[in-house]
Amino acid sequence: MAETSPTVLVTGAAGFVGSHLIEALLARGHVVHGLDIAEPGAARNLDAVRDHPDFHYMQGDIRDPGTIEAFFRPEAAVLYHLASVVGVRRYMEDPLSLIDIAIIGTRHLIALCVEHDVRILFTSTSEVYGRNPAVPWAEDGDRVLGATSVDRWSYSSAKAVCEHMLFGVARKTGLPFSIVRFFNVYGPRQTPIYVVSQTVQRVLNGERPDLYDGGGQTRCLTYIDDAIAGVLAAATKPEAVGEIFNIGNATENTMAEVVGMVLAAAGSDLEPVAVDTGEKYGSVYEDIGRRVPAVEKAARLLGWRAEIPAAEGIARTVAWARATPWYLALRP
Numbered sequence: 001m002a003e004t005s006p007t008v009l010v011t012g013a014a015g016f017v018g019s020h021l022i023e024a025l026l027a028r029g030h031v032v033h034g035l036d037i038a039e040p041g042a043a044r045n046l047d048a049v050r051d052h053p054d055f056h057y058m059q060g061d062i063r064d065p066g067t068i069e070a071f072f073r074p075e076a077a078v079l080y081h082l083a084s085v086v087g088v089r090r091y092m093e094d095p096l097s098l099i100d101i102a103i104i105g106t107r108h109l110i111a112l113c114v115e116h117d118v119r120i121l122f123t124s125t126s127e128v129y130g131r132n133p134a135v136p137w138a139e140d141g142d143r144v145l146g147a148t149s150v151d152r153w154s155y156s157s158a159k160a161v162c163e164h165m166l167f168g169v170a171r172k173t174g175l176p177f178s179i180v181r182f183f184n185v186y187g188p189r190q191t192p193i194y195v196v197s198q199t200v201q202r203v204l205n206g207e208r209p210d211l212y213d214g215g216g217q218t219r220c221l222t223y224i225d226d227a228i229a230g231v232l233a234a235a236t237k238p239e240a241v242g243e244i245f246n247i248g249n250a251t252e253n254t255m256a257e258v259v260g261m262v263l264a265a266a267g268s269d270l271e272p273v274a275v276d277t278g279e280k281y282g283s284v285y286e287d288i289g290r291r292v293p294a295v296e297k298a299a300r301l302l303g304w305r306a307e308i309p310a311a312e313g314i315a316r317t318v319a320w321a322r323a324t325p326w327y328l329a330l331r332p
Contacts, residue, residue, distance in 0.1 A: 012082030062105030183248025187224030215256030248293035
């Protein structure tokens with residue numbers, strides 16, 4: 001592994017988190033090679049860095065070994081592996097593709113990291129914990145999932161298999177790796193299929209926002225700038241090697257509160273629309289009542305804590321979206 005190499009690799013480069021990460025890496029002086037399934041012209045999230053001399057973009061599918069080999073740079077210091085299918089709706093629509101992308105793509109990348117001694121940062125998810133009732137969830141907490149016939153759990157299971165692969169390979173080869181589990185990351189450029197981004201887009205378009213199952217469920221919202229700081233720390237600090245970290249805000253908000261914050265930031269008096277997930281999704285979906293991270297490990301080993309309150313982050317997101325016509329016009 002080239003510890004002093006300025007070269008880094010990012011999969012999922014055109015995504016929400018990937019694009020913000022690339023901006024941060026370029027600001028640190030890295031040469032960044034990014035891979036994503038999106039055609040270059042369609043990767044609007046990368047508009048700010050598209051012409052940067054140290055950014056190199058490749059379009060391709062991580063399920064294809066030839067694509068991975070062409071993308072990989074043996075001199076890289078770190079591979080940031082973000083590529084995945086994301087969003088409850090998307091992985092319920094096509095759980096098989098989700099599983100293939102997560103597991104096949106990750107296996108190819110791990111093999112190359114082992115061969116060339118490249119450190120890997122794998123982005124996992126709070127979904128891994130499933131519906132474990134022991135909240136807050138510590139990194140070594142149990143996984144409590146529903147039936148395999150419920151597509152909702154496919155994302156959790158696929159990410160967990162990738163985590164198992166990393167631990168297994170590291171025990172055999174000494175591969176340096178770290179894992180981060182995101183808790184409801186949000187902010188500018190996020191595809192409007194999540195609670196914050198969807199609510200922001202609808203409200204700014206004059207449409208009533210959805211409120212699922214009464215809005216009593218709670219989440220811990222993590223603003224994108226905080227999330228990126230956590231990822232960079234986990235990918236570079238020696239203390240992080242071989243460890244899993246929750247990257248999440250410790251403050252809990254109900255979904256009703258979140259929708260209310262968006263309405264307040266937008267200066268809107270629209271009334272939310274009540275949505276019953278049982279009627280909308282049927283038996284292939286199960287919701288999680290609370291999703292709260294234990295954050296002590298990240299604070300202790302990484303020196304990281306989420307700093308941006310939900311109201312402030314939502315206000316920033318609303319301001320960005322209001323000034324971005326192409327985003328408001330999206331219909332994902």
